[in-house]
Amino acid sequence: MATEKITFHQSAYSIVLFCFGSSVIIGISSSANQDGWISIILATICIIPVFLMHARIIKLFPEKNYFEIIETVLGKKIGKIITALMLWYSVHLAALVLCNFGEFIQVFDMPETPKLSITILMILTTVYLARSGMRSIGKWSVVGICFLLFVVLFTFATSVHQMHFENLLPVMEASPSQILKSSFEIFTFPYGESVIFLCVADSFHKKDNPYRVFFLALAIVLPVFLTVFIRNLALLGLPMINASYFPSYIAVRIIEIGDFFARIESSISSNFILAGIVKIAICLLAASKGIVSLFGLQNNRVFIMPVGMLALALSSILYTSTMEMFIFLDYYMYYALPFQIIIPLGVWIVAEFKRRKKGQMINTPEDASL
Amino acid sequence: MFFKKPRERKIQNLEKQVEHWNTSLDDLKIKSSLDENITIIKKLFENMDMMRYKTIQMKGKSEKRYFLAFCDGVVDSEIINTHIVKPLMTLTPTGGDSLLEALLSSVVQVGESKIVDNFKNVVENVTYGDTILFAEGCNQAAILNTKHFALRSISEPDNEKILGGPREGFTESLTQNLSQIIRRLRTHEFKTKFITLGRITQTSICLCYIDSVVDKGVLQELFRRLEQIDIDGVLEENYISENIRDNRYSTFRTTGYTERPDVVVGKLLEGRIAMLVDGSPLVFTAPYFFIENFQSNEDYYYSFYYTSFSRFLRICAFFLTVAVPGFYLAVVAFHQEMLPVQLLMKLALERQSVPLPAAIEAVIMLLVFDILRETGMRMPSNVGHALSIVGALVIGQSAVEASLVAAPMIIVVAATGITGLLIPKLNAPIIFWRILILLMSATFGFYGLTIGLSLLFIHMSNLTSFGVEQLSLPGSFQFQNIKDIFIRAPWFKMVERPRSLTRNRVRQSGGEVRQSGGDERG
Amino acid sequence: MLIGIVLFLFLAVILYDYNVYLNKVRVQEKVVYYSLMLISLCILLLQNANVSIPSPAEAIINALRALPGIQ
Incomplete structure (x- = not known):
């Protein structure tokens, strides 16, 4: 069935919202304490080659999604194994975001509501969005990015008078190895998860330059991350950030606007919903395309609902408490490494190798055979 | 013999x-x-x-x-x-x-x-x-x-009144309606195709379009769908349009209707197709954008500052009427900390004496408002006086004084109702989505409100009108694509027709009309 | 009560999907669809009936700890 195309700006904005998915609420974790902004910048520099690699893969196989590329390049047997791995990763990622979200809403908004009803509502909305196709996700991203930027700037601007910028000092107090470790964490979560975008890359127009899409996304993500981090640090101070699970929420809680308005933290939970829905929807779309590729089927719309239910089931058994969720985050970078770097690297190297041998673009499995 | x-x-x-x-x-x-x-x-x-x-x-x-x-x-x-x-x-x-x-x-x-x-x-x-x-x-x-029947005289339609401008409206005769359109389009490119629908009524339907501007794909699709209709009688355009629309179960309309000839000609000039039905003054237009729910013909007859503001008011009215009851409930029931302290104390005082929970109160008051509105439409005019007394005094004043309903709730419901009356074309989706968002906010607070508004947005982004997307958000800001959406750009900036409707985009030359004596003034 | 919500959800979802998608797809797709729904239904029902299901997160953490260099 024909895949829907999204425009250049829509694809860039959906990548931005995808990167924001969980980190706008969980905060950009840093074991580098107040030098987190250095590790954010370092992580952004490190992700540039990875984005270049992703864009190159997209450019080599225009209008194909990741699973088709894997099968084309690596052959049927290995391709199916790698497809199954990527499929598991997408479902797990969807379940992770759902879990983050459920914990957040339950802890702060509705402690007595069972987590299941919150996550059911979320997954149903997300399945509705994913079923409407990439076209709707593109439109949602356009609205979401305006809203997101507005909320971030608004909270920053209204809290300037309460900020203590001396919380950012001393600079470089953390040792370089700590900063490097922290930047590695930020690299895998959230930047590295954009490997999922390769799975839905058949929605990019052929004429859109994928390099420019990724770099536009990066150009928007970096300032916003820095703004959020500096805002949290300046408002709360280091000990509070280390002690709280959701620093953005606590930071916005103390903002006072004028004399009469305070406690506006519920508005940034809507921020999370907007970004989180996009992230889960893209993961669901990627997973349903993976199923289609794995079993050799055709219609990928019909699998979005069962994959959503699977993510729902997974999210209810993954963790038993919020603390377990944050412990897993410490191990996440090692677990995600093969999916985010090793597999795309392998695919890219083999694709370039085969292209050099053949001397032209590879489009079908026949072309790829040596 | x-x-x-x-x-x-x-x-x-x-x-x-x-x-x-x-x-x-x-x-x-x-x-x-x-x-x-x-x-x-x-x-x-x-x-x-x-x-x-x-x-x-x-x-x-x-x-x-x-x-x-x-x-x-x-x-x-x-x-x-x-x-x-x-x-x-x-x-x-x-x-x-x-x-x-x-x-x-x-x-x-x-x-x-x-x-x-x-x-x-x-x-x-x-x-x-x-x-x-x-x-x-x-x-x-x-x-x-030898036709000669008694017809209604041409008068301004009641639902589409404007302050100043043409006051003609359609009547029930197909030829009379067509005469009002053809007088405004003195070109051979204006085509009218007649077809007959309805087995028993054999109603004449006329499809009008301007040949050089219309999208032939949409035209063919419209003809193809009309051929498949097999119904016993067609009295009005809604009989047809509900059969042939995209997204048939959606509360939003994906085809337009109007009773004024100047509106129809304006839409034809942009590349749309109009369908006139004999026996009804309502004219069907396709394709239909979402923003057309908020556009009115008098936007183009008055100053662009004033009409941009009116259009902005109408768009805000839609979101207000859908979200305000839900927002009020979410704040009052779940997130009381958001209100300033004085307001919170006043609200708490009012709410203390009321027996019902806020959600049920909101639903009842919205129902009462809808009943009053519907009664106002149906009753004979000489009873109108009694109705306003009943509405204002009994329901508003007495119910609040008897502490059956909290006063802030009356204010919220009145605001919702009045903003809802601002956009008559969207009265169907407003009723449905308002209740849905109200129920979700009552159950889940701000989370429910956001989820409800998200569902509304996803639904709106799914709508298509004969293949053309109703809500088009490409992300890139080109002025010619957004010049008529949130604002009404002045006529000298209206250089191109909408991109989704036609390929023949150039409408006017785009150069400014230079005023004489400009060189001396420098 | 949560078991009731889960059952109601799955019933509603399958009924809705039946009209929209399931009578237009091939047999293999139906098989995959129903098997995935069955797996998730079982997991959710067991979880809400207070049967402890081993979490993949634990397995991943244990596997990672077994590798050298990660604590």
């Missing part, structure tokens, strides 16, 4: 055949014998006492017999008496290949006429005000235009 029996049998056979053919008249051809035709017509219109028949027999060398059939009430008797019956009785037909053609060209003094050969056309036309002329020996009949 000896020859009548077979003739009587033949007549009986014919009557039986007509009964059999009553369901499909296509195969019933006009016979050569005038007596057979008379029998068939009288049998078809057996209990229809409005039909009038006249047999004319000329004495003279060639004894020609003619038979006229028409329906009383829809014909102009003056024309029939003076210009059909009198010449038939006095003049002799000359020229022409057949008798009927000779009659039409030299005897009958009617400007519009045509010749048909089956009874289906006869039946369709005689009920619409035409006179049918049968002649002895001809297996065809002539249809003469």
Whole structure:
């Protein structure tokens, strides 16, 4: 069935919202304490080659999604194994975001509501969005990015008078190895998860330059991350950030606007919903395309609902408490490494190798055979 | 005597055949014998006492017999008496290949006429005000235009009133409506195609478009869908549009309707297709964008500052009316910390004495508001005074004083209701989505409100109108694509037509009209 | 009560999907669809009936701890 195309700006904005998915609420974790902004910048520099690699893969196989590329390049047997791995990763990622979200809403908004009803509502909305196709996700991203930027700037601007910028000092107090470790964490979560975008890359127009899409996304993500981090640090101070699970929420809680308005933290939970829905929807779309590729089927719309239910089931058994969720985050970078770097690297190297041998673009499995 | 029996049998056979053919008249051809035709017509219109028949027999060398059939009430008797019956009785037909053609060209003094050969056309036309002329020996009949029915005079439609500008509105006659449109489009590119829909009503439908601007793909799709309609009667454009729309179960309309000719011509000029239905003043337009719910024709007649502000008000009104009850409930029931302290204390004081929970109170008050609104539409005008007293005093004042309803709730419901009346075209989705978002906020607070608004947005982004997306958000800001959405750009900036409607985009040259004397002023 | 919500959810979802998608797809797709729904239904029902299901997160953490260099 024909895949829907999204425009250049829509694809860039959906990548931005995808990167924001969980980190706008969980905060950009840093074991580098107040030098987190250095590790954010370092992580952004490190992700540039990875984005270049992703864009190159997209450019080599225009209008194909990741699973088709894997099968084309690596052959049927290995391709199916790698497809199954990527499929598991997408479902797990969807379940992770759902879990983050459920914990957040339950802890702060509705402690007595069972987590299941919150996550059911979320997954149903997300399945509705994913079923409407990439076209709707593109439109949602356009609205979401305006809203997101507005909320971030608004909270920053209204809290300037309460900020203590001396919380950012001393600079470089953390040792370089700590900063490097922290930047590695930020690299895998959230930047590295954009490997999922390769799975839905058949929605990019052929004429859109994928390099420019990724770099536009990066150009928007970096300032916003820095703004959020500096805002949290300046408002709360280091000990509070280390002690709280959701620093953005606590930071916005103390903002006072004028004399009469305070406690506006519920508005940034809507921020999370907007970004989180996009992230889960893209993961669901990627997973349903993976199923289609794995079993050799055709219609990928019909699998979005069962994959959503699977993510729902997974999210209810993954963790038993919020603390377990944050412990897993410490191990996440090692677990995600093969999916985010090793597999795309392998695919890219083999694709370039085969292209050099053949001397032209590879489009079908026949072309790829040596 | 000896020859009548077979003739009587033949007549009986014919009557039986007509009964059999009553369901499909296509195969019933006009016979050569005038007596057979008379029998068939009288049998078809057996209990229809409005039909009038006249047999004319000329004495003279060639004894020609003619038979006229028409329906009383829809014909102009003056024309029939003076210009059909009198010449038939006095003049002799000359020229022409057949008798009927000779009659039409030299005897009958009617400007519009045509010749048909089956009874289906006869039946369709005689009920619409035409006179049918049968002649002895001809297996065809002539249809003469003698239409004359009483029509409503042209007046401004009640739902689309404007302050200043054209005040014409459509009426129930297809030709009169078309005349209002064609006077405004003096070009050969304006095409009108007639089709007939409805098995029993045989309603005439006219599809209008401007050939050089319209998207031919949408036109073909519209024709294809209209061909598939098989319905017994079409009284109004909604009968058709609900059958052929995309997204049939959605509360939002994906085709437009209007009662004003200037609106229709404006839409035709942008590349849309209009469909007029005989018997109804509402005209259907396709494709339809979401923003057209908020556009009004007077936006283009007044200052662009004022109308941009009005349009912005209407768009805000939509979101307010859908979200305000939910927002109020979420804040009051879940997130009281968001309110400033003084407001919170006042609200708490008011709410303390009210027995019902806020959600049920909100639903009841919204229902009451809708009942009042609906009553205002249906009741006779001399009871209006009593209604406003009931509404304001009893429900508003007394209910609050008796502490059945909290005063802030009345304010919220009034705000919701009034903003809802600002956009009449969206009254269907507003009712549905307002209740849905209210229930979700009542259950889940701000989370529910956001999820409800997200569902609304996803639903809106799914809507298509004949293949064209209703809500188009490409992300890149090109002025020519957004010049007419949130603001109304001045006319000298309206250089191009909407991108999704047509390829032929250039509307005006785009250069500014230079004022004289500009060089001296520098 | 949560078991009731889960059952109601799955019933509603399958009924809705039946009209929209399931009578237009091939047999293999139906098989995959129903098997995935069955797996998730079982997991959710067991979880809400207080049967402890081993979490993949634990397995991943244990597997990672077994590798050298990660604590």
